Amino acid sequence: MSDSTRETHLSAPADRSRRVVVFGLGGTIAMTADATGGVVPALSAADLVAAVPGLADTGIEVRVEDFRRVPGASLTIDDLAALAEAIAETLDGGIDGVVVTQGTDTIEETAYLLDLAHAGQQPIVVTGAMRNPTMAGADGPANLLAAVQVAAAPEARGLGTLVVLADEIHAAARVRKTHSTSTAAFRSPDGGPLGHVVEGAARILNRPRHRVTVPAPPPGRTVEVAVLTMTLGDSGVLLDGVADRLDGLVVAGFGVGHVPAGLVARLAELAAAMPVVLASRTGAGSVLAATYGFAGSESDLLARGLIPAGFLDPLKARVLLHRLLALGVDPAEIRAVFGTASGHA
Incomplete structure (x- = not known):
């Protein structure tokens, strides 16, 4: 990179x-x-x-x-x-x-x-x-x-x-x-x-x-990365079973990067198994890192292993994560690249 x-x-x-x-x-x-x-x-x-x-x-x-x-x-x-x-x-x-x-x-x-x-x-x-x-x-x-x-x-x-x-x-x-x-x-x-x-x-x-x-990945490597947009009263049903079907996930959270409290445990489990990027569904502005402190807030989710997308919108965050995974980049470097691409590093 x-x-x-x-x-x-x-x-x-x-x-x-x-x-x-x-x-x-x-x-x-x-x-x-x-x-x-x-x-x-x-x-x-x-x-x-x-x-x-x-x-x-x-x-x-x-x-x-x-x-x-x-x-x-x-x-x-x-x-x-x-x-x-x-x-x-x-x-x-x-x-x-x-x-x-x-x-x-x-x-x-x-x-x-x-x-x-x-x-x-x-x-x-x-x-x-x-x-x-x-x-x-x-x-x-x-x-x-x-x-x-x-x-x-x-x-x-x-x-x-x-x-x-x-x-x-x-x-x-x-x-x-x-x-x-x-x-x-x-x-x-x-x-x-x-x-x-x-x-x-x-x-x-x-x-x-x-x-x-980011260098071109080797040919023939299949990678699946999805975008999940948070909605009012989201039960998280779309998270069921994705750990066995995805290589990475982008969460388009509310506002500055929030999700319903009931989804936190499942997202933390996924973040331990694959890269999970936290973006905003709003269309402008950055995900925050340390302003809100409630369960499902941006600071809560980042502390549980999610990767902040910063100013990258969910669609672009998915493109970047897909290319890094296809290249075989390790989780630490994925986090570092997002820190630069997001406009925060």
């Missing part, structure tokens, strides 16, 4: 144009209507690039890779592992940056997984669309244009994986999808966007102090 601030900004040599590769995975941005009238992924990466007004005028050389054509909800961790490997090979070829187009359903998770896997300087930019190409005001072409411009921008180097929609530039570790249909669905509640695309240029306003990268 690595933890560093990257501040190097290198421009493309003056004797060549900037080069970006677009990997198409499908999703709403690539959908057209089928015989039933519903939209399905059908457009290739080349189709998407060809439909972007003004892209040819940027002077950016764009190559395309038609990697998958599936809805965002059907992407798998294996798909993303293969994509990360393909991106790494592409970037080794002197490319200035990469764009990934996909369904917005899972962008906040896939972008973070790609961010964990990417230790290079070139930006990886993930984008999509909230309105499919058959709708008035389809946002796919504008989002793709902005994503290509950011991927080619020297200012975006060293920022890892970014999410670009609606001319906003978000860090993969912060961004969340906060609305089911709005074109302004993507927000970074903790810290805000890193910048904006203005007149075709990436304007970076703030830079994260650090980010965490």
Whole structure:
């Protein structure tokens, strides 16, 4: 694992144009209507690039890779592992940056997984669309244009994986999808966007102090990590039997990291058998560590062995825990990595 601030900004040599590769995975941005009238992924990466007004005028050389054509909800961790490997090979070829187009359903998770896997300087930019190409005001072409411009921008180097929609530039570790249909669905509640695309240029306003990268796990290792969201009057029935079926668990607790008192003993038993991460279901803010002291409070749960997720939301905490478990990292190092990734160390 690595933890560093990257501040190097290198421009493309003056004797060549900037080069970006677009990997198409499908999703709403690539959908057209089928015989039933519903939209399905059908457009290739080349189709998407060809439909972007003004892209040819940027002077950016764009190559395309038609990697998958599936809805965002059907992407798998294996798909993303293969994509990360393909991106790494592409970037080794002197490319200035990469764009990934996909369904917005899972962008906040896939972008973070790609961010964990990417230790290079070139930006990886993930984008999509909230309105499919058959709708008035389809946002796919504008989002793709902005994503290509950011991927080619020297200012975006060293920022890892970014999410670009609606001319906003978000860090993969912060961004969340906060609305089911709005074109302004993507927000970074903790810290805000890193910048904006203005007149075709990436304007970076703030830079994260650090980010965490995790080496690729060996192939063929199967890991199961679940997210359990606490609800009013939760009886804990979903905890029954999970010790034999999961390798790790993320608990999306109330508020700053609370659960019903009746669940404490079972969670403590699970934490003794597997890594159990405590996150907040609220969508913004950090899990606390030492404010409340009642049974089921954050301090109670952490004292019983749960791992604080800090500012990581439950979905990103699951992605990080899954990758660490797949790598075979021991519990002490898992706790240390979460301390860094969570923004608390």
